[in-house]
Amino acid sequence: MVRRVVRVLRIGVSILRRDGILRFMVAAIEYVERRRASGLSLGRKIRFEPPVNRTDVLAADFVNRPYDRSQRNPRHTKVISWVMSPPGNGGGHQNIFRFIDFLADAGYTNHVYLYSVHDPMTLEEAEENVSHYSNPERIHFHQWAGQVVDSDIVFATGWETAYPVFDVATDGAKCYFVQDYEPLFYPVGTTSQLAENTYRFGFHGITAGGWLKHKLETEFGMACDAYEFGVDSSLYRYSNSAPRREVFFYARPVTERRAFELGIMALELFHRAKPEYKINLAGWDVSSWDVPFPYINHKSLKLRDLSALYNRCATSLVLSLTNMSLLPLELLRAGTIPVVNDGPNNRMVSDNPCIHYVTPTPQSLADEMIRLVERQDLPEYAKSASDSVKSFDWDEAGDKVVAVVDALTGTARAHA
Numbered sequence: 001m002v003r004r005v006v007r008v009l010r011i012g013v014s015i016l017r018r019d020g021i022l023r024f025m026v027a028a029i030e031y032v033e034r035r036r037a038s039g040l041s042l043g044r045k046i047r048f049e050p051p052v053n054r055t056d057v058l059a060a061d062f063v064n065r066p067y068d069r070s071q072r073n074p075r076h077t078k079v080i081s082w083v084m085s086p087p088g089n090g091g092g093h094q095n096i097f098r099f100i101d102f103l104a105d106a107g108y109t110n111h112v113y114l115y116s117v118h119d120p121m122t123l124e125e126a127e128e129n130v131s132h133y134s135n136p137e138r139i140h141f142h143q144w145a146g147q148v149v150d151s152d153i154v155f156a157t158g159w160e161t162a163y164p165v166f167d168v169a170t171d172g173a174k175c176y177f178v179q180d181y182e183p184l185f186y187p188v189g190t191t192s193q194l195a196e197n198t199y200r201f202g203f204h205g206i207t208a209g210g211w212l213k214h215k216l217e218t219e220f221g222m223a224c225d226a227y228e229f230g231v232d233s234s235l236y237r238y239s240n241s242a243p244r245r246e247v248f249f250y251a252r253p254v255t256e257r258r259a260f261e262l263g264i265m266a267l268e269l270f271h272r273a274k275p276e277y278k279i280n281l282a283g284w285d286v287s288s289w290d291v292p293f294p295y296i297n298h299k300s301l302k303l304r305d306l307s308a309l310y311n312r313c314a315t316s317l318v319l320s321l322t323n324m325s326l327l328p329l330e331l332l333r334a335g336t337i338p339v340v341n342d343g344p345n346n347r348m349v350s351d352n353p354c355i356h357y358v359t360p361t362p363q364s365l366a367d368e369m370i371r372l373v374e375r376q377d378l379p380e381y382a383k384s385a386s387d388s389v390k391s392f393d394w395d396e397a398g399d400k401v402v403a404v405v406d407a408l409t410g411t412a413r414a415h416a
Contacts, residue, residue, distance in 0.1 A: 050191050052160035053117055057194060060166040060201070067166060067174060067202040076411055081111045081148040081172075083165050084157040086121030087129050089300075091326055092179055095208070096157055097134035099177075102398030103405060104138045111151070115144040115161050133303075152409040158182065162198035173408050176203040178212055178224075180323040184257060206404055209349035212323055225404045229329055229349060230394035236307045236333040238386035241379055244314035247369060248336060250327055251281040253289055259319040259341070262360060266317060268292050269366035274373060280309060310334035314382075315372040317365060324349035332389045335382035339368045354385035
């Protein structure tokens with residue numbers, strides 16, 4: 001052991017003298033990673049730690065003990081429980097609470113249970129976060145402890161929460177609020193398989209758009225209802241009819257499905273052709289990334305600040321390799337023409353003709369952005385694009401989800 005330490009120190013000193021401090025630090029990090037990978041790091045065994053409690057996974061034997069929806073006892077108390085990861089300011093949580101608000105307006109009492117293996121959050125922190133986009137006073141918050149109040153429905157809201165929902169004892173229905181195809185969030189392996197298995201649990205799904213409904217029904221036999229995307233016109237509106245000399249990119253390098261590197265390559269080509277256009281990056285602080293063109297780093301903007309930024313931009317680049325983002329419709333409302341990677345995951349969610357679907361190569365994406373900014377009628381096109389989603393509010397989606405919940409709980413029949 002001592003001889004190994006002395007050898008490592010000698011190698012480190014040699015690298016430091018020969019190559020300098022930066023190369024020494026890189027070598028040190030690589031050494032630690034190799035030790036960790038070999039199982040020798042810190043003298044303990046490596047343990048698989050997915051974002052779900054291992055005991056919940058081991059208890060969820062959906063093959064030998066499947067969930068049978070027909071065996072539940074119908075309830076008509078209009079109480080719903082939601083099991084979710086601790087809520088932050090991301091679009092996924094905001095969307096869940098959007099529908100919690102709709103259900104609260106329809107007379108449902110909502111209980112939210114915070115489930116987290118690695119990143120716990122206090123109830124006070126959760127209420128504070130939620131207060132930025134919903135009214136926490138209408139919601140009952142709890143820490144997950146393996147049980148729920150008597151509920152008509154218990155909703156899983158992400159793959160890791162589907163396991164405790166499968167295991168929980170309840171007379172209510174078990175449902176799944178699905179906003180994306182989460183196995184694609186991970187490399188192929190144990191975690192992606194655990195995520196995929198949750199679509200076989202037998203829950204009724206409520207999906208964000210038609211692509212998820214189609215995929216889960218055809219590939220997993222999962223009964224689903226889908227709601228259509230909307231636009232909050234109180235946040236997003238058309239306010240600039242003048243020619244625009246800026247573009248926007250939804251930049252999230254920490255989220256692989258948003259294809260950050262692909263977008264940066266496309267924008268590099270766009271900048272070569274149109275260097276006079278300002279390029280705005282928002283969604284994450286990208287100051288640590290090597291971006292090969294001038295840009296404005298907006299980091300993570302507040303919702304109320306997005307419309308003003310969009311209204312300065314002629315076109316935008318929004319990439320999503322899984323379910324479609326909410327951004328294309330919001331951008332359209334501000335008169336910003338979105339360029340989006342083509343595929344059924346996006347087209348099956350919105351067929352709006354003002355969304356420009358393009359083969360996802362740097363050249364094709366850049367070429368389409370260039371064609372758009374060169375359009376002589378772009379200001380008029382921007383106005384018609386905004387008008388195309390003017391009636392796309394969230395009320396229709398809210399009515400759809402309330403109707404589905406009423407049907408699942410039997411509330412509609414009970415009140416007929």
